[in-house]
Amino acid sequence: MAAVTESPSRAARLGWRRIMALKGASFTVPFFLGFLLFTVTPLVMALKESLYSEKGSGLGFGEKTVEFVGLDNFVEGFGDGRFWASMLRVGLFAVISIPVIQIASVGLALLLDAASQRVADRFRIPLLIPYMIPGIVATLIWIYLYSPVVGPLTPFLDLFGIDANFYGGELIWVSIGNLMAWSGIGFNMLIVYSALRSVDANVYDAARIDGASEWRIAWSIKVPLVRRSLVLTTVLSIIGTLQIFSDTMLFKSMAPETVTRDFTPIMAIYDWAFQQGNFNYASALSIILALVVGTASALFYRLTNKAPTS
Amino acid sequence: MTATIDRSTTTPPRPKRRATASREGTGPVRHSRRTKALVLGGVVFFTLYSLAPVWWLIVSATKNQSDLYTTNGLWFSDLHFTDNLKALFTYQDGIFLKWLWNTLYYGVVGTAGMTLVCVACGYGLAMYQFRGRGVLMGCIIGSFLVPHALLTIPSFLLFTDLRMVDTPSAIIVPSLFNAFSVYLAKVYAEGAIPPELIEAARIDGAGEYRIFFTVGARLMSTGAATIFLLGFVGSWNSFFGPLVFLRTPEKWTVMVGLYSWLKVKVDTSADLTGMVVVGSLLSLIPMVILMISMQRFWRSGVTLGSLK
Numbered sequence: 001m002a003a004v005t006e007s008p009s010r011a012a013r014l015g016w017r018r019i020m021a022l023k024g025a026s027f028t029v030p031f032f033l034g035f036l037l038f039t040v041t042p043l044v045m046a047l048k049e050s051l052y053s054e055k056g057s058g059l060g061f062g063e064k065t066v067e068f069v070g071l072d073n074f075v076e077g078f079g080d081g082r083f084w085a086s087m088l089r090v091g092l093f094a095v096i097s098i099p100v101i102q103i104a105s106v107g108l109a110l111l112l113d114a115a116s117q118r119v120a121d122r123f124r125i126p127l128l129i130p131y132m133i134p135g136i137v138a139t140l141i142w143i144y145l146y147s148p149v150v151g152p153l154t155p156f157l158d159l160f161g162i163d164a165n166f167y168g169g170e171l172i173w174v175s176i177g178n179l180m181a182w183s184g185i186g187f188n189m190l191i192v193y194s195a196l197r198s199v200d201a202n203v204y205d206a207a208r209i210d211g212a213s214e215w216r217i218a219w220s221i222k223v224p225l226v227r228r229s230l231v232l233t234t235v236l237s238i239i240g241t242l243q244i245f246s247d248t249m250l251f252k253s254m255a256p257e258t259v260t261r262d263f264t265p266i267m268a269i270y271d272w273a274f275q276q277g278n279f280n281y282a283s284a285l286s287i288i289l290a291l292v293v294g295t296a297s298a299l300f301y302r303l304t305n306k307a308p309t310s
Numbered sequence: 311m312t313a314t315i316d317r318s319t320t321t322p323p324r325p326k327r328r329a330t331a332s333r334e335g336t337g338p339v340r341h342s343r344r345t346k347a348l349v350l351g352g353v354v355f356f357t358l359y360s361l362a363p364v365w366w367l368i369v370s371a372t373k374n375q376s377d378l379y380t381t382n383g384l385w386f387s388d389l390h391f392t393d394n395l396k397a398l399f400t401y402q403d404g405i406f407l408k409w410l411w412n413t414l415y416y417g418v419v420g421t422a423g424m425t426l427v428c429v430a431c432g433y434g435l436a437m438y439q440f441r442g443r444g445v446l447m448g449c450i451i452g453s454f455l456v457p458h459a460l461l462t463i464p465s466f467l468l469f470t471d472l473r474m475v476d477t478p479s480a481i482i483v484p485s486l487f488n489a490f491s492v493y494l495a496k497v498y499a500e501g502a503i504p505p506e507l508i509e510a511a512r513i514d515g516a517g518e519y520r521i522f523f524t525v526g527a528r529l530m531s532t533g534a535a536t537i538f539l540l541g542f543v544g545s546w547n548s549f550f551g552p553l554v555f556l557r558t559p560e561k562w563t564v565m566v567g568l569y570s571w572l573k574v575k576v577d578t579s580a581d582l583t584g585m586v587v588v589g590s591l592l593s594l595i596p597m598v599i600l601m602i603s604m605q606r607f608w609r610s611g612v613t614l615g616s617l618k
Contacts, residue, residue, distance in 0.1 A: 023518040024438020028446060031431035034487030038465070039453055045464035111352040114345075119353065125602065126357045129364060132601045134547040136565040137590045140572065141363045144370070145383075150583060152366065152383035186360065190609070214345060243457055246549045253573045266459045273463045274554065286460040293457055 050074065050284035073284035083285060086265050087292065094241040097177040102234055104181060105188035106226070110218050112189070113196045131186035139250045142179045147254070167255035176247055188233045195229040196222060231304045235297050242293045245270070265289045371591040375584045394588045406589055408560055409567040413546060413593075416478060416563065420485040421541040427486050429534050432495020433526050437508060447496075453489045462554055469555060480555035481563075485545060491537045494611060498533030499526070536611040539604050546597060564593045 053069040077083060108127070112120050130138065145151040146166030157164045166175045199222070207217050245266040252259040252267075261275070262268035269289065273282035366383050373381065374390040381387040398406050435443060465484070466475065474480040503526055511521045527534070552563045559570070568589050571582040601608060 020518060021438055021440040024434050025440040025442070027434025027438075027522065028431045030427050031487055031492055032446060032449075034427065034484075035449065035453075035489065038484040038487055039456070039461065039489070040449075042461045042464035042468055043456065045467060046460055049464060049467070107352070108356050111349050111356075114349045115353055119350065123353050123357055125605075127353075127360050129598070130360050132598050133364070133594050134565060134597060136547070136549050136568060137594050138363075140568060140586060140590050141367050143572075144583070144587065145363060145366060149379055150370075150383070182359070182363065185356070194609075239457070243459060245459075250569060250572060253569075269459055269463070273466070279463055279467060282463050286457070286463060290457045290460045294455055297455070 046283045046287060049280050050287055053280050054278070069280075073281050074288065076281065077284045077288050080285075082262050083265065083268050083288075086262050086268050087289075090242055090244060090264050093173055093177065094238060097173075097180060098234060098237045098241060100177070101181045101184055101237065102188065102230065105185050105233070106192055106223065106230065108185060108189045109192035109196060109226070110222060112193055113222070114214065114218070128186045128190065130182050131184075131190070133183070135183065135246055136250065138183045139179060139247045142175070142182070143250060143254055146175050167251070168258055172251065172255065172258050176244075176251065179247060180241070184237065188237075191229045191233055192226045195226040199225050227304070231301065234304075235301060238297050238300060239293055242289070242296065265292075367587065367591050371588045373584075375581070378584060378587070394584060398585055398588050398592070401585060405559065406564075406567065406585075406592075409562055409564045410593070412478075412561060413563040413565075416481045416485075417542050417545040420482040420545055421538055423482070423486045424488050424491060424541050425534050425538045428488055428491035428537060429495045429527065429530055430522070431492045432497075433499050433503075433522060433530065435492070436496045436499035437503065437505070437526070450489045450492055454493075458550065462550065466554055475555055476557040476561065478561065481545075481548075481552060484551075485541070488541060491541060494537055494540075495530070495533060498536075499530055502533060503529045532607070532610070535604070536607040539600070539607045540611045543597065543601065543608070564589070568593070 050073050051068060051070060052066050053072065054064050054066050112123065112127075115123075133141075145153050148154045148165070151166075153166065154164055165171060203221060204217055207221060212220070243266055244264050248259055248264050248267060252261070252263065261271045265285070266289070269282050269285045272278050272285060362384075369384060369386055370378055371394060372389050372391040373387055374393065377387045377390075435447060469475045469480050474483070507525060507529075508521055511525050516524070547565070548563070549565045549569070552566045553569070556562055556566065559567070562570070568586055571586050571589070574582050
């Protein structure tokens with residue numbers, strides 16, 4: 001190699017550049033082979049599966065045949081009332097819970113930023129403990145806290161004459177929302193807080209000299225400055241919330257009457273694929289869900305990024 | 311869209327540039343006592359909210375089944391922690407220990423391999439100009455938008471064809487190829503490796519692969535640690551993959567195992583609540599220790615990721 005490098009000939013130099021580029025590209029080969037096999041292939045398979053349908057012989061015996069049905073699965077999916085009911089359920093939940101969680105996260109980040117360095121250092125780790133707890137364990141903890149037999153919450157509310165059933169009816173959404181807030185606020189707060197810490201202090205000093213109050217500074221300077229981080233955490237929340245699965249799956253174990261098997265879109269897809277064994281229809285439903293999630297995130301991103309940031 | 315990393319978060323002594331003049335020191339404005347109390351009150355409220363459920367879990371793990379139902383959830387009664395541990399580890403021939411071991415095994419093997427594959431790929435994308443590089447980057451960013459559920463069903467069919475269903479490789483092998491880790495590695499390599507250093511190594515006659523292992527990989531070790539940590543936590547927490555791809559209970563992870571115990575109550579009359587509580591507590595101890603001791607790594611990962 002070294003001999004080639006020192007060669008004065010231009011053609012040799014060009015050849016050496018090309019070999020170097022190839023060697024550089026070879027670093028990416030293992031990843032992209034795996035990416036091709038475990039991301040691109042399933043993606044293509046999902047598209048293909050969704051265009052086919054498995055037709056049984058009617059009695060459930062004998063050979064099943066796979067037929068090309070074009071967009072039939074999608075037509076069926078778009079007209080599937082139960083699937084869209086689950087989508088609407090989760091969509092409504094997202095519209096209410098995400099803003100509440102985001103406001104709480106920004107509020108907490110602002111509080112921590114306004115506190116002295118010592119207080120901020122002391123409280124940061126305890127505030128992040130929920131973020132370190134695996135999602136399943138977090139859900140288990142809250143399921144037990146909500147439980148009328150083991151949990152302390154129901155007897156506590158009983159003292160005030162409130163008869164709360166955290167697993168039933170509408171309240172289950174409050175229960176799930178609280179669980180998501182508990183697990184999510186710490187992470188969102190951390191991102192917003194790091195954005196706040198990177199702001200030059202002179203900006204605040206200038207505002208103070210102009211006579212702005214701390215509240216005014218928080219609202220008119222700090223919040224606009226962290227908007228980019230906020231957009232990011234909100235997009236992540238939209239993607240996460242619309243695909244909610246494990247939390248509701250665990251709640252289903254405790255409240256099977258309230259949390260049905262098609263309670264959320266992914267639960268419906270899981271049910272179609274692994275309980276009913278209809279992979280073709282389930283693939284079509286997952287593509288529809290992917291389209292909805294993509295559209296919702298893109299729409300939100302567009303709307304919030306229209307006006308230039310500060 | 312800054313390619314340079316905010317290195318202040320990856321080096322231990324955080325710059326406290328604002329702590330002097332504007333905050334507590336000689337700044338022209340100080341917080342009034344009322345504002346201070348309000349701020350502190352708010353922070354304390356959120357801290358209690360964050361910690362109370364964990365406190366409940368710790369307390370409950372020390373109780374026997376009947377105390378769990380009858381005594382105050384937020385305070386201790388008779389201590390039965392060691393009995394509970396014994397029950398947990400002997401139930402069904404110590405299957406919980408098996409689950410812990412599986413989770414650790416899938417996590418360590420999968421994440422170590424993933425770190426190597428993804429750091430090499432990120433290094434290649436960051437340090438070399440070659441044809442198709444833009445397309446590859448586009449694939450990586452684009453794949454962030456693909457929902458997991460969309461891939462799970464066809465992956466199941468694919469893994470069936472590859473005879474991977476219900477084997478550890480169904481969990482380990484796909485986890486080696488993590489697009490987000492490649493993205494982190496690329497951003498990190500751009501910030502941490504000066505091209506002049508690579509050029510100098512070349513002039514000294516080192517080959518490209520040798521440069522990667524002696525110069526590149528060493529300069530990227532902090533980034534690699536971040537990627538490993540985030541990957542390991544992700545694998546410890548994962549639920550959907552193991553639930554779908556593993557059938558035999560002996561191969562399950564802790565999370566799927568705990569879920570199956572929670573479900574038992576509905577299917578039969580047995581009550582495993584005590585087991586689930588103690589098992590949950592044990593399963594999160596390694597995570598909390600790991601994350602607190604390595605917090606500068608995952609915090610740099612979080613801020614790196616938010617630079618998109």
